Amino acid sequence: MAQAPTTPTPAPKPAAKxxxxxxxxKEVRSEVRKISWASRNETLVSTIFxxxxxxxxxxxxxxxxxxxxxxVGLILGIGGGx
Numbered sequence: 001m002a003q004a005p006t007t008p009t010p011a012p013k014p015a016a017k018x019x020x021x022x023x024x025x026k027e028v029r030s031e032v033r034k035i036s037w038a039s040r041n042e043t044l045v046s047t048i049f050x051x052x053x054x055x056x057x058x059x060x061x062x063x064x065x066x067x068x069x070x071x072v073g074l075i076l077g078i079g080g081g082x
């Protein structure tokens with residue numbers, strides 16, 4: 001005869017080590033000290049570079065949009081593609 005299906009029981013999880021709030025912040029402080037922070041000058045140069053790249057990308061996509069608009073207008077005979 002067939003046996004009744006049994007449902008598997010999950011294995012017991014190992015007890016997680018509990019740490020207090022003070023210990024947590026001590027560990028966070030320790031990890032933050034390990035971070036290699038950028039200097040003020042590096043941050044300024046990176047920020048300026050990002051702004052320049054955003055302006056270049058905006059100009060590029062504006063020009064692509066204008067060319068595509070002109071091309072579609074030329075093909076379809078609408079929208080000032082004269």
